[in-house]
Every structure is written in C-alpha cells, then in structure tokens.
Amino acid sequence: MDQLDKFNRRYNFLSKLSAALFYSVAVAVALNFFWTPGHMYSSGITGFAQLINSITERYFPFTLSTSTMYFALNVPLFILGWFKIGHKFTFFTIVAVVAGSFMMHIIRPLSVNWDPLLCAIFGGTINGIGTGFALKNGISTGGIDIIGIVIRKKTGTSYGKFNILVNLLIIAAAGFVFGWTRALYSALTIFINGQVIDAVYTQHKKMQVMIITEHPQAIISGIQSKMHRGITILHDAEGAYAHNEKTVLLTIIDRYDLYDIREIVKNADPYSFMSVSEVEKVYGRFKEQEIV
Template structure:
C-alpha cells in the first residue's frame, strides 16, 4: 500500500508539471504567433500584461515586457489561491506562471501578417486548450483562473462565463486606447478562449442521472462507495411493457464521474435504463470535488 501511495503521488506530480508545461507552451504560441502579430489582446492577466506593454511602448521611455508583467500581476493572486483554494494548487499554479513567463521569452514572435480573424480564432483556441488542460489536471494558470475558481466555489457559476464577463474590461480598454477594430478581434479571441476552456475543463459541469432498475441496492452501494454521492430513491415504479416493479434512483454528479457511474450501473444491472441531463445550477447539499 505504501508503494502504491508513493507511485500515485509521483504520477500526480508528473501529470501536474506536464500540464503546466503544456499551458506555458500554448500561451507562448498564442501570444507570439497570433495575438502579437494580429495586434489584439488576450483574456485575463495575460491581456492586462499586454495592455501595460502597449502603454509602455507608446507613453513611457522604456518598455515593460508582457512576460514580466504577466508574472508580477500574478503575485498577489498567489496569496488568494494559497488562502482560499489550497497550497498544492497554488504551488503548481506558480510553476505554470513561471513556465509561461519563460516560454513567452523563449518562443520568439513571428514576423508575419496573417488575417486578424485567423489570429483571433487560433490564438483563442490554443490558449483556451492550454488553460482548460491545466485546470483539468488540478492546477490553474494564475490570474483570473484563481479568481474564477474562488467565484465558482462561492456561486456555482460557470468558469468560462465568468471569464468572458470579466474580460469585457479588456475589450473596453482596447477600444478606447487602440481602436474598436482591435477591440472587436480581442472580443472574438476572448470569447473563443472561454468556450474552449469550458469544453476542455468540465469539472464544474453537473449532470443529473436518473436510473430505473430492478436491482437498486447494488447500484446504490456502488455509487456511495466509489463516488460518495447522495441518492434519491423512488419506490414502486412500474414498467409499462412488462408491468414489473422497478425503483427509480436520482443523483447529481460531476461530469468527471460519468464513466464511473456507467460502469457501476452496467455491472449491477445490464438492463437498467439510465438517462443523463446537464444541470444549470445546484442548490442544497452537494459536495464539490476538492482542489488541493
């Protein structure tokens, strides 16, 4: 058992470091290959760092690099993550931010003149994938990721929707300072970024599962032992075709749990009927997966 625990810890560490590297490469490619050549702004702290870089180029005698500001602006948010989310989570977030800052310098910008629409689509998609992949592996990419997770823990609001809402500030700033054409493409890349994050990072999505079965206890035991979810039991249901007595089980799960619950139901009752629907919001007692 000690060897298994040691292996799990080692595997978990490697997976998080790998996710941090994937994100750092994704944000560097999105920034230097698409956003900078396309003259548009990213979402979150990266977008604010770009704005400060542009302002320094225009109005200051020296230039403040995007990579430096990306790291500096994240420092106070590390404190928020450390106190509100978890120490390990914040440690790996710091690793992702440091890697991202380095990769922004290492990956050199392309001197190309691509269509702004192409830059907006590919920049948002690549960064959204990197961010969602990092979140899916239990780390964040700093900045609004941390604020968004704390906000979601308090309200249950979708992370991607929060991301899009807050980044309207960046769109407005880009419009007033640098022109509304650039703001339009910035809005597009921010929207795509948020939607791709939601597509990749599905932990916050809740699913209602209804199971109609003749062997309820085996399914109940499997769900409670492996997933620790509450279940509502409706007795005395009747099938219209065979007029056999059945039991209806209703539970709410994370989308992450879909594979597990399908295996549990299939093993306990191969003939059970199961329907799944996405839940917009959950009120009452529901245990979120812990972020550490």
C-alpha cells in the same frame, strides 16, 4: 498498498507538472504567434500584461515586457490561491505561471501579417485548450483563473462565463490602443477562449442522473463508495412492458464522474435504464470535489 499510494502520488505529480508545461507552451504560442502579430489582446492577466506593455512602449522611456508583467501581476493572486483554494494547487499554479512567463520570453513573436480573424480564432483556441487542460488536471494558470475558481466555489458561476464578463475592460482597452476593429477581434478571441475552456474543463458542470433498475442496492453501494454522492430512491415503480417492479434512483454528479457512474451501473445491472441531463444550478448540500 503503500506502493500503490506512492505510485498514485507520483502519477498525480507528473500529470500536474505536464499540464503546467503544456499550458506554458500553449499561452506562449497563442501570444507570440497570433495575438501579438494580430494586434489584439488576450483575456485576463495576460491581456492586462499586454496592455501595460503597449502603454509603456508608447508613452514611457522604458518598456515592461508582457512576460515580466504576466508574472508580476500574478504574485498577489498566488497569495489568494494559497489561503482560499489550497497549497498544492497554488504550488502548481506558480509552476505554470513561471513556465508561461519563461516561454513567452524565449518563444519570439512572429513578424507576419496574418488575417486578424485567423489570429483571433487560433489564438483563443490554443490558449483555451491549454488553460482548460490545466484546470482539468487540478491546477490553475494564474490570474482570473484563481478568482474564477474562488467565485465558482461560492456561487456556482461557470468559469468560462465569468472569464468573458471580466474581460470587457480588456476589450475597451484594445479599442483605445489598437482601434475598435481590433477590439472586435479581441472580443472574438476572448469569447472563443472562454468557450474552449468550458468545453475542455467540464468538472464544474453538474449532471442529473436517473437510473431505473431491478438491482438498486448494488448500484447504490458502487456510487456511494466511488463518488460519495447522495441518492434519492423511489420505490414501487413499474415497467409498462413486462410490469416488473423497478426502483428509480436520482442523483447529481459532476460531469467528471460520468464515466465512473456508467461503469458502476453497467457492471451492477446491464439491463438497467439510465438517462443523463445537464443541470443549470444546484441548491442545497452538494459536495464539490476538493481542490488542494
């Protein structure tokens, strides 16, 4: 058992580290291959870092690079994450941000004239995949990721929707700096980025599961031991075809748990019936997966 625990800790560490490095490459490629050549702004702290870079480049005798400002703007948010989310989570967030800043610096922008629509689509998609993959592995990419997670824990608001809302300021800034046509493309890449994040990072989505079975106890034991979820039991249900006595089980899970519950139900009662539907909001006592 000690060896297994050691292996799990090592695997978890390597998966988080890999996710941080994958994100750092994704954000650097999105920024320097698509957003910078396309003259558009990214979302969140990356977008603010680009804005500061543009302003200093145009109006000051010195230029603050996007990579430098990306790191500097994240420093106060490291403190927020350390106290409000978790120490291990914040440690890997720092790794992701430092690696991202480094990759932005060493991966140089392309000098190309690609169609801005292409830049918006590919930039938003690549960054969204990198960010979503990082969040799925339990780490943040810094910036409004941290604020979004704190707000989601308090209100249940979708991370992608929050991401889109807070970036209206970025879109306005892009309009003043690059023109309103580029602001439209910035809005498009921010929207795509948010949608891709939500598609990849599914842990925050809640699912209602209804199970109709003749062997409820085995399923209940499996769910409670694997996921620690509450279950509502409806007795005395009846199948219309064979008129057998059935039991209906209702529970709410994270989408992240969907594979596990399917395996539990299949192993306990392969003849059971299970339906799954997405839930917009959950009120009452629902235990979120811990972020440490």
